[in-house]
Amino acid sequence: MGRADERRARQRGSHRGAPKRSSNAGGTASSTASSNATSHAGSATGGRTGGKTGAKAGGKTGIRRLFTWKKILGTFFGLCLLVMGAFVVLYLMISVPKGNAAAVQQSNIYKYSDGSTLARDGEVNRELVDLDQVSKGVRMTFVAAENKSFYDDAGVDFKGTARGLVNTLSGKGKQGGSTITQQYVKNYYLTQDQTVTRKLKELVISLKVDRQKSKDAILAGYINTSYYGRNAWGIQAAAQAYYRVDADRLSVAQGAYLAALLQAPSQYDWAVASDTSKKLVTARWNYVLDNMVEEGWLSSSKRDGMKFPVPKAPKGAPGMEGQAGYMVDAADNALMRQLVAKGTADDLEEAATMVKAGGWTITLNIDRKKQAQLEKSVKGQLTSKLDAKKRDIDADVQAGAVSVDPKTGGVVAMYGGVDYVKHYTNNATRSDYQPASTFKPLILAAAVEEEATTQDDQPITANTIYDGTSKRPVVDDGKKVGFSPPNEDDVDYGDVTVQTAMNKSINSVFAQMGVDVGMDQVIKTAGELGMDVENVKSVPAQTLGTMGASPMQMAGVYATLDNHGRKVTPALVKSVEHKDRTVEFPDAIGEQVVSREAADTVTSVLTGVVDDGTAKTSVRDNPARDGQQVAGKTGTSDCNKSAWFTGYTPKLVTSVGVFGEAAKAGTTRCGEEKPVKVKEFSQVTLQGAAGGGRVNGGGFPAQIWATYTFGVMGDTSKFDLDTDQGAAVRPSNTPTVTTPPTTPSNEPTSEEPTTDPPTSSAPPESSPEGTPSSEEPDPSTSPPPSSPGGGIELPGDPDDPQRDE
Structure with a gap:
């Protein structure tokens, strides 16, 4: 083949290489013939191999040619x-656009369950100040906290905005990165909605505002429009709310706290912050000041001399006097949490901005008549008896209460304190005091639910006998666990049934029971019933109720028991209306969290506390009871810092707590311990309040409960219980004797366990309505006598208020 033939072969796109040209003329013919033969052979197999060979020969595949x-x-x-x-x-x-922060502010309207107006909250707590009214040092704390390049940038952080757009599209929520200009634009010109459209508008408007306004004007707008918590909008209101000074009197250290506060106002408010939040805001405060030193806005010597400026205690807003402020604040918080839960707001700070912007009509489950009766009961049974001029301790007494309908979960009445303006913290929702022995029923609930057994494998029932000796070491699998709790007044009870142990609130019994059940299971059951146990350790000491709890929480726990084990989450808000959005609240009645048998068994046992236990004087013998069946439990915490009664009828559950809170800094003591210096609002003893001795759960709390409940209960009712255990029903079996795993006392008790029901047990001796019984002897004056009938006679009730009279 000549060169022309080779060229034509290539042009035809033949996949075969051109045949080699012979080196002599004689070979040309044979070469051509060979080539033709090969061509024919190749045509037979080309369909199978041509494409692959061609790919190798041609170099690039289809994907590579495309990309x-x-x-x-x-x-x-x-x-x-x-x-x-x-x-x-x-x-x-x-x-x-035109600024709308002040122009679109509206009132929020709060209503009782019947539709009548409870309160109207519409005035925005803001006073605009010029930047020259704020010292330069304080101004720069905000720049150091939020946007160090503020005076040099173009008003936009493109990287942060891009990240925010991506997170919005992917549903991950918002991220930091906005400049001061962008935050000012969001506060003043736009809304808090987290949408792509809003973020794009924020970006464009920020660029334009940065060109149209000076940096000082933007900074002034930012610190005047931001929300600082405590219903304070703007730096002037914040300065007054946190330090009781005007903005021009703020120190750099105080300004750094306010600047740090903007990251999370609800979480970082020192008055209500948890220990973790206090550490976080302190770290943020240090971060702000360190940035100022780094940028040359603050000298190292002045920085080193600064101490964290603890804010003043909060004050209630004008117009929210009495109980109205507590209910409005609690309703706002409930709405904020729901906005976050539904994804309408990314966090509580954003939700707070939405709520405080106004336009909401919030109807509460509060019943006007029950609310009035609860306030009247607290005044009549407690606050009217306090006189701080005569007794300093009386100024330290605080009360809180929550009443819940167990069938609907609605909070029908709430007492937050003496006056929202005088005492800002809501005692009904605060969870910093120990619930003490009101936790004991939860241990029994876990025992029945899990069909737990004692150390010698006996089922735990209302009739199981435990050793009630004070300071008896708790044992697990034959080994001491290092916990030996004393009973109230260090009283030794000897062998008692679980029913009697609940009636008398015997610590040693329930400490051992908790270990028998398993503390992990006890804490799990407590959480299922409604307590906040997220950070609670599963240790035997928790059997004494040493974690924090609020009257709201305890009302929900006991309402779940009252509702036969179906979860009740107290609901303050009934419904919400707004012109721009709809917010639906979840059903307050949830799923079955413990069996009906477990819940009803606890209810049955708790009737014994009222009829033959620590609440009998205040509740059982109350002339207004009129045969009403009642279940409940008293509680008195260590050092008498809190006293509780949480009780219920088939129609109403109410938890009452009385708390010792220092009205001012001073000294306090617990028993014979040395005096301890305390700060304002610290927890202190209630001992001696109202001129009496120890404040027990069976005293003021139970008296408030009885006066309120019997004043609003209507027709009497009986519990519908699915159990054969406890004081509310006649026992169908004899007590189960469990041998104490260890006998720590030097002298053995004279009483021997008996197969007959102890005389201290509840019915059949006590009817559900509660027939008065004789008072038990006081252990301080006489030893526990033996029962002539072979049963077990017990010392007097340590939680009985009459013992201190």
Whole structure:
């Protein structure tokens, strides 16, 4: 084949290489013939091998031809040009709107369950101040906290905004990164909605505002429009709310706290912050000041001399006097949490901005008549008896209460304190005091639910006998666990049934029972019933109720028991209306969290506390009871810092707590311990309040409960119980004797366990309505006598209020 033939072969796109040309003329013919033969043979197999061979010969596959570097780069630059073009269009189309932060403010209206108005909260707590009224040092704390490049940037953090857009599209919520200008634009010109459209508007308007206004004007707008918590909008209101000074009197250290506060006002408010939150805001405060030193805005010597400026205690807002402020504040918090839960707001700070913007009509489950009766009961049974001029201790007494309908979960009445303006903290929802022995029923609930057994494998029932000796070491699998709790007044009870142990609130019995059940299971059951146990350790000491709890929580726990084990989450808010959005609240009645048998057994046992236990004087013998069946439990915490009674009828559950809170800094003592210096609002003893001795759960709390409940209960009712155990029903079996795993006392007790029901047990001797019984002897004057009938006579009730009279 000549060169022309080879060229034509290549042009035809033959997959075969051109045949080699012979080195002599004679070979040309034979070469051509060979080539033709090969061509024919190849045509037979070309369908199978031609494509593959051609790919190898041709070099690039179809995918590689489609995605070349040139095409990828071209597409990338094309998209960039498209985005830039779209941004130019947006920049031209979007103009800076008129400021709307103050113009669109509306009132929030709060209503009772019957539709009548409870309160109207519409005045925004804000006073605008010029930047020259704020010292330069304080100004720079905000710059150091939020945007160190504020005076040099163009008003936008493109990287942070891009991250925010991506997170919004992916549903991850918002991220930090906005400049001070962007935050000011969001506060003053736009809404708090987390949408792509709003973020794009924020970006464009921020660029324009940065060109139209001076940096000082933007900074002034930012610190005047931001929300600082405590219903304070703007730096002037914040200065008054946290330090009781005007903005021009703030120190750099105080300004750094306010600047740090903006990251999370609800979480970082020192008055209500948890220990973790206090550490976080302190770290944030240090971060702000360190940034100022780094930028040269604060000298190292002044920085080193600064101490954390603890804010003043909060004060209630004007117009929210009495109980109204507590209910409004609690309703706002409930709405905020629901906005976050539904994804309408990304966090509580954003939700607070939405709620405080106004326009809400919030109807509560509060019943006007029950609310009035609860307030009247607290005044009549407690606050009217306090006189701080005669007794300093009386100024330290605080009360809180929550009443819940167990069938609906609605909070029908709430007492937050003497006056929202005088005492800002809501005693009904605070969870910093120990619930003490009101926790004991939860241990029994866990025991029945899990069909737990004692150390010698006896089922735990209302009739199981435990050793009630004070300070008896708790044992697990034959080994001491290092916990030996004393009973109240260090009283030794000897062998008692679980029913009697609940009636008398015997610590040693329930400490051992908790270990028998398993503390992990006890804490789990407590959480299922409604207690906040997220950070509670599963240790035997928790059997004494040493974790924190609120009257709201305890009312929910006991309402779940009252509702036969179906979860009740107390609901203050009944419904919410707003012109721009709809917010639905979940059903307050949830799923079955413990069996009906377990819940009803606890209820049955708790009737014994009322009829033959620590609440009998205040509740059983109350002339207004009129045969009403009642279950409940008293509680008195260590050092008498809190006293509780949480009780219920088939129709109403109410938890009452009385707390010792220092009205001012001073000294206090617990028993014979040395005096301890305390700060204002610290927890202190209630001993001696109202001129009496120890404040027990069977005293003021139970008296408040009885006066309230019997004043609003209507027709009497009986519990519908699915159990054969406890004081509310006649026992169908004899007590189960469990041998104490250890006998720590030097002298053995004279009483022997008996197969007959102990005389101290509840019915059949006590009817459900509660027939009065004789008073038990006081252990301080006489030893526990033996029962002539072979039963077990017990010392007097340590939680009985008459013992201190």
